[in-house]
Amino acid sequence: MGRAPCCDKANVKKGPWSPEEDVKLKDYIDKYGTGGNWIALPQKIGLKRCGKSCRLRWLNYLRPNIKHGGFSEEEDSIILSLYISIGSRWSIIAAQLPGRTDNDIKNYWNTKLKKKLLGRQKQMNRQDSITDSTENNLNNNNNNKSPQNLSNSALERLQLHMQLQNLQSPFSSFYNNPILWPKLHPLLQSTTTTPNQNPKLASQESFHPLGVNVDHQHNDMKLAEINNGVSSLYSENVEQSQNPAHEFQPNFGYSQDLRIDNHSMDLMNRGVSKELFQVGNEFELTNSSSWWSEEVEVERKTTSSSSWGSASVLDQTTEGMVMLQDYAQMSYHSV
DNA sequence: AATTTCCTCAACCGCTCTAGG
DNA sequence: CCCTAGAGCGGTTGAGGAAAT
Known part of the structure; x- marks a missing residue:
């Protein structure tokens, strides 16, 4: 008995995010916020992604004022x-x-x-x-x-x-x-x-x-x-x-x-x-x-x-x- | 120019923590 | 108090590009 998976692995896309997926996620969160439920979010938007993956993508790349590289x-x-x-x-x-x-x-x-x-x-x-x-x-x-x-x-x-x-x-x-x-x-x-x-x-x-x-x-x-x-x-x-x-x-x-x-x-x-x-x-x-x-x-x-x-x-x-x-x-x- | 090795970093995995029923 | 689902975190992986041979 392992831990139940957080999402249906078979119907979830993995790997790099496409620009279209980014736009979908960003637009939705800009308009409605995360709704406090990452797991349900991809279904609402129609993304075939795990909720955790959406959260990570938002936190690391899509949310405003993110800096990459060039550490002082x-x-x-x-x-x-x-x-x-x-x-x-x-x-x-x-x-x-x-x-x-x-x-x-x-x-x-x-x-x-x-x-x-x-x-x-x-x-x-x-x-x-x-x-x-x-x-x-x-x-x-x-x-x-x-x-x-x-x-x-x-x-x-x-x-x-x-x-x-x-x-x-x-x-x-x-x-x-x-x-x-x-x-x-x-x-x-x-x-x-x-x-x-x-x-x-x-x-x-x-x-x-x-x-x-x-x-x-x-x-x-x-x-x-x-x-x-x-x-x-x-x-x-x-x-x-x-x-x-x-x-x-x-x-x-x-x-x-x-x-x-x-x-x-x-x-x-x-x-x-x-x-x-x-x-x-x-x-x-x-x-x-x-x-x-x-x-x-x-x-x-x-x-x-x-x-x-x-x-x-x-x-x-x-x-x-x-x-x-x-x-x-x-x-x-x-x- | 082709191949191999190295490096970077986006993304995933699996665990713990927490809140709510 | 226990159980469960979801959030969050740190460790790890692997694809792709750069550098070396």
Whole structure:
């Protein structure tokens, strides 16, 4: 017993859309809207298409103000920083880029942007063998912590974190140099361990380079996955919790318990990114300079020749978020 | 010029989530 | 509370064009 198909596959046309089909669909939606029922829509118009196919065609190509190709560097930066922040949540990323569709961004990332970044890294590797040893360290770390527990996306983001760090500071290994690690709250420093230090963590949880231990089986960690971290900006330690449930206490750069009320969780699960950030705006932020060690902060200031474009919608988000963007873009442009 | 390989991206698939009965 | 249909999402595929041989 499989799942019932959403439409009669035998009587449905597949493949590329003809201009006539596009006109039919666009005209109808312009006049009457979708009617809130995509499944019924093709029958009303007389299209031999699956409702899902109509929806996709409308969202990705026919609706007004859609942009294709020609991604700007600013858009690249936003995609990069959000990908590192939240992973392959393409719909959320697309919501930050007016006129872009999730499908477009997904394709752009998979075919160009990712290669662009990895290409830079390969170039760096050729130039500097120190970087190679760093990659080996990463691989070793992955081996130690049961890599099958990490999704490809999470691994990729981990690697990107590493690579961005290397691009920024190619002569030192992020993982081998604790001075580069973000400072943790003194009281909680001891609660965050590396997989090597804690075999239990190594086998059960994703190890985050910035101190975020993600237990994917724990419901609270759904948020952590998203924040992992809007980005890595949050650390949490559920086991150490002293706080009541439903109390959301974000804290940039400090490892501590992280809880969230149902409404906020719902917003995040729905991918309502603006509201996600608005939730973030309510945070009482700690001084962002504490997030990175002074060494990184100094280098950040001296190397950065660019700043976030004033047009970025993300500029109005939390200080911490902007800082992350700044970090990502600075790293990106620093090569 | 012919063939092969690579790349791009539109579209599909199958899953999860959600609302409504 | 359960079930179902529809919406939405992310991963994957494959046709077609471009580049390389």
